[in-house]
Amino acid sequence: MIAMDTTFLASSPALAALGEITTAHYVVLSSLIFAVGLFGVVTRKNAVVILMSLELMLNGANLAFVAFSRQHANLQGQVFVFFVIAVAAAEAAVALAIIIALNRVKGGVSLDDATELKG
Amino acid sequence: MDPWTFWLGGALALGGGLLTVTRRNAVASVMWLIVAFVGMSTLFLGMDAGFIGVIQVLVYAGAIMVLFLFVIMLLNLTPSGLLRIDRPRWTTLGLASAAAFVALILAIVTGGELWTAGGGDEEAILQATGRDTLIEGGVLDVADQLFNAHVLPFEVASVLLLVAVVGAVALTKRKL
Structure with a gap:
């Protein structure tokens, strides 16, 4: 789709290793993106930032879906990504509404303040 | 690639x-x-x-x-x-x-x-x-899958979005 002359990559062994991108590369990258999102969900207190980290995790999963869709020459993976994005939009709308309600009740968006359900 | x-x-x-x-x-x-x-x-x-x-x-x-x-x-x-x-x-x-x-x-x-x-x-x-x-996931290719093989999930997704909109309004409005 987007073409660029990459023959120069073959001129040195170190650069040649950068030249061939496989499905395995994409799966490892998707796990790294998911892990960054997971780190954000565990370490942050701001509910808005936690929601953003969740979106990052969903994106990591989407990347694996598209990579395997390409690997198996099957478009169903991309259709699934479409549904993931639709569900993520619905989830963001409801979660942000909950955050606004939380801010009204607690006067802040720190999840440490919302402890009513703690036994 | x-x-x-x-x-x-x-x-x-x-x-x-x-x-x-x-x-x-x-x-x-x-x-x-x-x-x-x-x-x-x-x-x-x-x-x-x-x-x-x-x-x-x-x-x-x-x-x-x-x-x-x-x-x-x-x-x-x-x-x-x-x-x-x-x-x-x-x-x-x-x-x-x-x-x-x-x-x-x-x-x-x-x-x-x-x-x-x-x-x-x-x-x-x-x-x-x-x-x-x-394979190429162009608009036509994905639309063909969406509207032929996956029509029901597509319609369910639209209902889900509608429910999310109603839910967001219900959660944030002070007086319904």
């Missing part, structure tokens, strides 16, 4: 994501998340998934992140209040769980067929699937 879309998109997505979860100001996090989403879109376009690459920018970077900015604005938190609640905690736990997840995926990938069969480069995929060209 062009290597430069992978390295550029991967660097943007990973760098943007790291900055998103480490910035203490939520507005800065939103901006870096938009950078990460543009990187994801580059990766999708590099895999010939044109439709997904475009809706990634339109829906995620465009619509959803603007919604986030609106809510941060609406919450009207003072800068000092924003920073005070955002002192990170459980950093060790976060690092450990993230590292464990990556290690798990690495173990699965390096131990599996994907690794031994050349990791699924273009020639290996063409040989395994018996096709002349790789």
Whole structure:
């Protein structure tokens, strides 16, 4: 789709290793993106930032879906990504509404303040 | 597959994501998340998934992140209040769980067929699937799947979005 002359990559062994991108590369990258999102969900207190980290995790999963869709020459993976994005939009709308309600009740968006359900 | 879309998109997505979860100001996090989403879109376009690459920018970077900015604005938190609640905690736990997840995926990938069969480069995929060209996820191709094989899930998704809209209004309105 987007073409660029990459023959120069073959001129040195170190650069040649950068030249061939496989499905395995994409799966490892998707796990790294998911892990960054997971780190954000565990370490942050701001509910808005936690929601953003969740979106990052969903994106990591989407990347694996598209990579395997390409690997198996099957478009169903991309259709699934479409549904993931639709569900993520619905989830963001409801979660942000909950955050606004939380801010009204607690006067802040720190999840440490919302402890009513703690036994 | 062009290597430069992978390295550029991967660097943007990973760098943007790291900055998103480490910035203490939520507005800065939103901006870096938009950078990460543009990187994801580059990766999708590099895999010939044109439709997904475009809706990634339109829906995620465009619509959803603007919604986030609106809510941060609406919450009207003072800068000092924003920073005070955002002192990170459980950093060790976060690092450990993230590292464990990556290690798990690495173990699965390096131990599996994907690794031994050349990791699924273009020639290996063409040989395994018996096709002349790789698939392309253009609008027409994805629409054909969506409106023929997956009509019911598509309609259910529209109902889900409707329920989410009603739910968001019900949650935020003071008097119904």
